[in-house]
Amino acid sequence: MKALWRNMEQDRERAVISWSPFMISLVLLMSIPMVFVLIPRIPPPKTLPGIPNIDETDDLALFRRATLASDEGGEGDGLRRRPASVPKIAFLFLTNSDLTFAPLWERFFHGHERLFNVYVHADPASRLLLPPTQSFRGRFIPAKSTQRASPTLISAARRLLAAALIDDPANAFFAVLSQHCIPIHSFRFTYRALLADPGARPSLTSGRRRRRSYIEILSGEPGLQDRYVARGEDVMMPEVPFDKFRVGSQFFVLARRHAVMVVRDRRLWKKFKMPCLKSMVDSCYPEEHYFPTLLEMRDPEGCTRYTLTRVNWTDSVGGHPHTYRPPEISGNMIKNLRTSNSTYSYLFARKFSPDCLDPLIKLADSVIFRD
Numbered sequence: 001m002k003a004l005w006r007n008m009e010q011d012r013e014r015a016v017i018s019w020s021p022f023m024i025s026l027v028l029l030m031s032i033p034m035v036f037v038l039i040p041r042i043p044p045p046k047t048l049p050g051i052p053n054i055d056e057t058d059d060l061a062l063f064r065r066a067t068l069a070s071d072e073g074g075e076g077d078g079l080r081r082r083p084a085s086v087p088k089i090a091f092l093f094l095t096n097s098d099l100t101f102a103p104l105w106e107r108f109f110h111g112h113e114r115l116f117n118v119y120v121h122a123d124p125a126s127r128l129l130l131p132p133t134q135s136f137r138g139r140f141i142p143a144k145s146t147q148r149a150s151p152t153l154i155s156a157a158r159r160l161l162a163a164a165l166i167d168d169p170a171n172a173f174f175a176v177l178s179q180h181c182i183p184i185h186s187f188r189f190t191y192r193a194l195l196a197d198p199g200a201r202p203s204l205t206s207g208r209r210r211r212r213s214y215i216e217i218l219s220g221e222p223g224l225q226d227r228y229v230a231r232g233e234d235v236m237m238p239e240v241p242f243d244k245f246r247v248g249s250q251f252f253v254l255a256r257r258h259a260v261m262v263v264r265d266r267r268l269w270k271k272f273k274m275p276c277l278k279s280m281v282d283s284c285y286p287e288e289h290y291f292p293t294l295l296e297m298r299d300p301e302g303c304t305r306y307t308l309t310r311v312n313w314t315d316s317v318g319g320h321p322h323t324y325r326p327p328e329i330s331g332n333m334i335k336n337l338r339t340s341n342s343t344y345s346y347l348f349a350r351k352f353s354p355d356c357l358d359p360l361i362k363l364a365d366s367v368i369f370r371d
């Protein structure tokens with residue numbers, strides 16, 4: 001072995017000696033560009049994924065169209081065009097997998113075709129194996145990639161709002177849902193509950209009742225400070241001071257004027273679209289902050305401050321709520337899910353594993369859609 005090493009070293013010496021000074025300077029010269037290629041790659045990125053520029057450009061064009069196309073949807077605060085028909089509910093589904101509960105939603109929608117529209121944003125990387133059922137067919141909007149711990153989920157929800165604003169001036173309420181959400185009341189009950197909000201106050205200018213948004217808006221929650229600095233110290237200023245920073249479920253129902261407010265916003269979005277620092281990944285939930293913070297700053301009186309989508313955070317793991325499994329499904333369980341501590345009833349619930357479809361369908365007529 002030793003002999004072999006020595007031979008190799010001798011070969012190398014000979015090789016160096018035989019190189020002419022010209023060759024050495026040529027090699028040195030050629031390696032200069034390599035330094036420039038390599039150096040910028042050395043420090044790893046400090047941030048999590050943000051919004052690709054191309055997506056941002058497309059979105060801006062869409063949001064401009066939505067802002068132009070939309071009026072106040074009969075909210076009573078403008079002299080603009082009235083909606084053409086009775087108020088409708090836009091059901092906005094954000095998904096990255098099959099809409100397993102579509103058959104349950106079909107039962108819910110059946111017979112109310114004049115009163116709702118469906119819109120779906122399906123992550124382009126998702127493999128949807130189930131063919132869309134009647135109400136979902138042709139209702140998929142142009143979608144872009146979404147990821148947890150990034151502002152892409154905010155963009156996806158804004159895209160759904162914009163598409164629904166443009167599509168039908170009669171859309172009066174915009175309910176954001178996911179593939180894991182289910183209805184827990186009949187359509188008739190849901191529609192009446194949304195439209196007959198006893199807390200809605202008359203507008204000062206027209207005297208007509210201004211519809212409220214059903215969106216959770218919380219302050220003083222543990223961990224809020226960490227979530228505020230998830231993009232870096234002081235970066236949210238001056239647009240979003242900490243005392244205006246709020247948290248709430250990303251599953252909400254917006255009144256039309258608030259949907260317009262969201263797609264029109266540039267000022268807060270400039271801050272919320274910034275990617276989180278890698279070191280703050282555990283505090284990075286932009287979609288739980290953007291909407292409640294925006295509405296708190298622009299129209300706090302116009303919001304209920306609670307969500308209508310029930311979720312169970314008992315024993316949550318890694319930011320995921322409890323996922324219900326078939327043995328848990330029963331009539332009593334549905335009734336429990338509806339109960340809130342207030343005067344309202346929950347209308348939707350999450351999160352359910354796909355195999356809950358059969359037990360839920362069995363309860364559809366006897367319990368869920370009975371009212």
Ligand SMILES: *[C@@H]1O[C@H](CO)[C@@H](O)[C@H](O)[C@H]1NC(C)=O
Nearest residue numbers: 312313314315322333336337
């Ligand atoms: C919430 O989830 C826990 C398990 O994590 C379960 O024991 C409890 O029954 C659930 N609560 C409701 C109201 O479904």
Ligand SMILES: *[C@@H]1O[C@H](CO)[C@@H](O)[C@H](O)[C@H]1NC(C)=O
Nearest residue numbers: 310336337338339340341342
């Ligand atoms: C109602 O309040 C009780 C006590 O504060 C709490 O344990 C329970 O989780 C609340 N239920 C709902 C549906 O918010």
